[in-house]
Amino acid sequence: MGCEEFRDRMLDVLYGEADTASARAWEVHEQECAACRDEVRALRRLRRDLGAWTVAARAGTAGGGAAARHARAWLPLAAGVVMGLAATFVVAGSQQRVDSLAAALRAQDERHRAEIEALKATIGQDRPGGGAILEDVRRLIRESEARQAVVLDASLRGLAERSDAQRRDDMAQVSAGLSYLEGRTGLQVARTTELMGHVLQASQKK
Amino acid sequence: MGPTDEELVAAFQDGDASAFDELVRRWDRKIHGAIYRVVGSDEDTRDLCQEAFLKAYRGLGTFKREARFSSWLYQIAINVCRDRLRRRRGRIAVSLDDVEETRDGGLRTAAPSPLELVEARDLRHLVEEAMATLSAEEREVVILKEYQELTFPEIAETLEVPLSTVKTRLYRGLAQLRHRLERQGVRGVAPLPAPIP
Numbered sequence: 001m002g003c004e005e006f007r008d009r010m011l012d013v014l015y016g017e018a019d020t021a022s023a024r025a026w027e028v029h030e031q032e033c034a035a036c037r038d039e040v041r042a043l044r045r046l047r048r049d050l051g052a053w054t055v056a057a058r059a060g061t062a063g064g065g066a067a068a069r070h071a072r073a074w075l076p077l078a079a080g081v082v083m084g085l086a087a088t089f090v091v092a093g094s095q096q097r098v099d100s101l102a103a104a105l106r107a108q109d110e111r112h113r114a115e116i117e118a119l120k121a122t123i124g125q126d127r128p129g130g131g132a133i134l135e136d137v138r139r140l141i142r143e144s145e146a147r148q149a150v151v152l153d154a155s156l157r158g159l160a161e162r163s164d165a166q167r168r169d170d171m172a173q174v175s176a177g178l179s180y181l182e183g184r185t186g187l188q189v190a191r192t193t194e195l196m197g198h199v200l201q202a203s204q205k206k
Numbered sequence: 207m208g209p210t211d212e213e214l215v216a217a218f219q220d221g222d223a224s225a226f227d228e229l230v231r232r233w234d235r236k237i238h239g240a241i242y243r244v245v246g247s248d249e250d251t252r253d254l255c256q257e258a259f260l261k262a263y264r265g266l267g268t269f270k271r272e273a274r275f276s277s278w279l280y281q282i283a284i285n286v287c288r289d290r291l292r293r294r295r296g297r298i299a300v301s302l303d304d305v306e307e308t309r310d311g312g313l314r315t316a317a318p319s320p321l322e323l324v325e326a327r328d329l330r331h332l333v334e335e336a337m338a339t340l341s342a343e344e345r346e347v348v349i350l351k352e353y354q355e356l357t358f359p360e361i362a363e364t365l366e367v368p369l370s371t372v373k374t375r376l377y378r379g380l381a382q383l384r385h386r387l388e389r390q391g392v393r394g395v396a397p398l399p400a401p402i403p
Contacts, residue, residue, distance in 0.1 A: 008373050015351065017358060046384045049392055050352050052329040053337065055239045133234050133252075134227060137259045144260065 003029075003036050010040055014047070211275040218266055226266065230259055233276070236354060237283050243349045244287040246338065254290055258283045277363040280354070284346055284364065291342065329392060336386040344379035351376055 009026040012018035018026065030037050209217070209225075211232070217225035237258055242251040261282050269278060337345060350356045350364060362369045 007377055008370070011373050011376060012358070015358075042384055042388075043380055046380060046387065047352065049329060049387060050333055050348075050383070053243070053333040053353070054330060055242050133238070133255055133259065134230050136252075136256050137230055137263065138227075140256055140260050141263055 003033060006033075006036060010036065010043075014040060014043055212271060215266060215269060215271060215275050219269070226263055229262075229275070229279075233279055234259075237279060240280065240349060240354050241283055241287055243337070243353055244284065244346065245290055246334070250290060254283070254286045257286045261286065273363060274360065276356075277360050280350065280356070280360075280364040281366070284350075288342070332387060332390055332392055333383075336383050339386060340379050340382060344375050344382070347372055347375040348379040348383070 006026060006029050009018060009022045009029075012022055013026045030040065209228075211229065214225040214229050214232075218229075234255070238251060238255050241254045241258065242248070245251060245254060258279070262279055265282070269275070337348070340348065346365065347361060350361045351358075356364065358369055358372055361372045365372065
């Protein structure tokens with residue numbers, strides 16, 4: 001079996017879906033084949049990199065998104081300032097001031113972390129459960145059902161009108177048909193009467 | 207432990223409309239993530255997410271429970287994305303300027319350092335660009351596998367293609383991503399995602 005044939009097994013192993021036999025077969029092949037060994041390592045690295053593609057927050061959580069953007073904007077800046085200040089004081093050799101600054105920085109760091117956690121909690125409250133999307137979907141469903149009800153009502157009215165017109169047309173046709181039949185019958189009777197008259201006259205002459 | 211998706215579907219089909227709300231709550235984030243990665247735009251994602259759930263609501267009454275609900279829902283989501291992309295006929299446009307989530311939708315737990323933020327942002331941008339170069343078919347498979355974490359049989363069911371096709375598309379997609387990212391000097395620099403509490 002060549003490397004091509006091991007490709008599916010490699011993917012199964014890579015994503016943890018290989019059964020024992022496949023995993024064992026792949027293991028043996030991997031030990032023998034440097035190219036496949038390198039490839040699966042590269043794919044594992046790639047998978048880690050792909051994890052960097054994170055999803056943006058939806059527009060419905062604009063408040064949380066803006067807050068998080070704001071947080072991201074000041075976080076590197078604040079961290080840079082903090083590190084710069086710390087470095088300055090260390091170089092100055094003032095241990096006491098450094099200790100005091102370190103305490104202040106720790107407090108500031110804790111405050112920042114608390115703010116970030118609060119932001120995450122806010123975002124987390126907005127996002128899970130899909131409150132916004134659920135409301136939107138409900139609204140769409142309501143609107144859609146209202147539209148369908150109007151369309152159905154209009155269709156039923158149209159159907160009733162068409163049915164009534166059809167009924168009137170059918171009745172008119174039946175009526176015309178009856179009249180025609182009556183006319184035909186009357187004509188037949190007249191002709192029969194006339195014929196009988198002729199027959200009577202002929203028999204009297206004899 | 208709450209009801210399974212299948213139990214909620216059965217409840218909905220028996221007339222319990224609130225079961226659908228629970229399904230939306232349960233799947234909203236994942237469907238949102240999948241749609242975002244396929245179409246690459248916040249505005250489109252919101253519309254398409256609503257459209258997908260509306261279609262699901264309309265179809266759920268007659269949904270045959272032979273297939274998994276999740277596969278069926280992803281199928282709807284992928285189809286609304288395909289329709290939109292077909293109409294748009296454009297390239298994927300992705301915004302980088304928003305809240306970060308890990309690949310399974312959870313928020314990062316550890317605050318990253320400034321350097322990590324810059325590197326992660328750059329890498330994210332490179333990954334997005336690389337993903338945008340894949341064919342639609344390869345991208346769908348990579349997204350469903352790598353970010354939605356569906357199994358191979360689930361992807362095959364969702365996309366209605368044979369298992370072998372799923373693996374072929376995934377392999378090609380990964381190979382192309384690897385080639386492109388390595389050319390740009392990216393070789394496994396991303397840290398492992400933080401665990402979700």
